[in-house]
Amino acid sequence: MSGFIQYLAFAHVARHRSFAQAGRELALAASTVAKRIGRLERQLGVRLFHRTTRQVTLTSDGEVLYARCEKLLADIDELENLAGGAAGEARGELRINVPITYGKRVVIPVLADLLQRHPGLTADVRLSDQLCDPIRDGLDAAIRIMPLADSRLASRRIGWQHLALCGSPDYLARHGTPRHPSQLSRHSFVVFRRPTSGRERPLQFAIAGRQEDLHPPYRMLVDDGEGMVAAACHGSGLIQVPSYMVSRELAAGTLVELLPSFRPPPLPINLIWPGNRLMPARLRVLIDALAALPETA
Incomplete structure (x- = not known):
C-alpha cells in the first residue's frame, strides 16, 4: 500500500504542477508530499520532476509515468462511484x-x-x-x-462553428455595405493572427459552390477574437469571426452581419x-x- 500512496502523491503533483496543491487535495503537508516523491524517485532510479523556486515540471520519465498513473486514477475514481452506489x-x-x-x-x-x-x-x-x-x-x-x-x-x-463577416453601423455608413466578396477590396479589415504560426488567417467565403480564401491587407492585426470584436465595434474595420463571438453584438445592433449567403462551410x-x-x-x-x-x- 505504501507504494501506491507514493504513486498517488506523484500523480497529484504532476496534475497540478504543485506540491502545495497536491498536499491540499491529499490533506497532507507539502513537505510530506515531497518526501513521498523523493522515495519514489529513489525506488525507480529516475528523476520525475524538475524543481525550481517558481515552478515544477515533469521530466521525460515523469511524463511517461504520469500517462500511466492518470488512467489508473481515473478508473479508481469511477470504481469508487460505482461502489458507493452513486454512479449517477x-x-x-x-x-x-x-x-x-x-x-x-x-x-x-x-x-x-x-x-x-x-x-x-x-x-x-x-x-x-x-x-x-x-x-x-x-x-x-x-x-x-x-x-x-x-x-x-x-x-x-x-x-458547429459558423464564420460571420461583420462591421459596425458607423463603419458601414462611412464606407458602404458590400454586396459581394468581390467588393471587399475597398474595405479595411481587422484580421486575426494565428497564435501558433503568427500568420494572418485569411477570410473564407463560399463562392459559386467552392470555398475561396481572401488575403486582404489589414488595418489592424489582433491575436484575440474578443479584441477583434471590440475593434470592429469601434469602427476600425470589418471582421470575420465565429458567430458565437458576436451573438450579443448582433442582437444589440452594435455589429451587423454582412454577406451571410457567402458563409463558408x-x-x-x-x-x-x-x-x-x-x-x-x-x-x-x-x-x-x-x-x-x-x-x-
Missing part, C-alpha cells in the same frame, strides 16, 4: 481545456449550472487556444473546433476525452449538458 451523481474535479472565447461565452455558463446542480462537483477550467493532449495533460476532456484524427480519443459533436465543435478509460459521472453530465445546447447560427 457527479462529483470530484472536472478538468477541461477549452478555447478562450468559446469557453467564456458557451462553456462557463454550462459549468456554472452543473456546479449548482451537483454540490460534490468542482471544475478546473483551462482557457487556451493552444491544442492540448487530454491524455498527456491529465484532463477529463477538451474542446476542439476541427475535424478529428486521433484514434486514442473518443468524441461527440456538440455544435462550418467546422464541427467536438468534445474529446481519453477513449480507453471508464467514463466518470462528472464527465457524463458535462457531455449531456453540452450536447443539449441549441445549435448556434
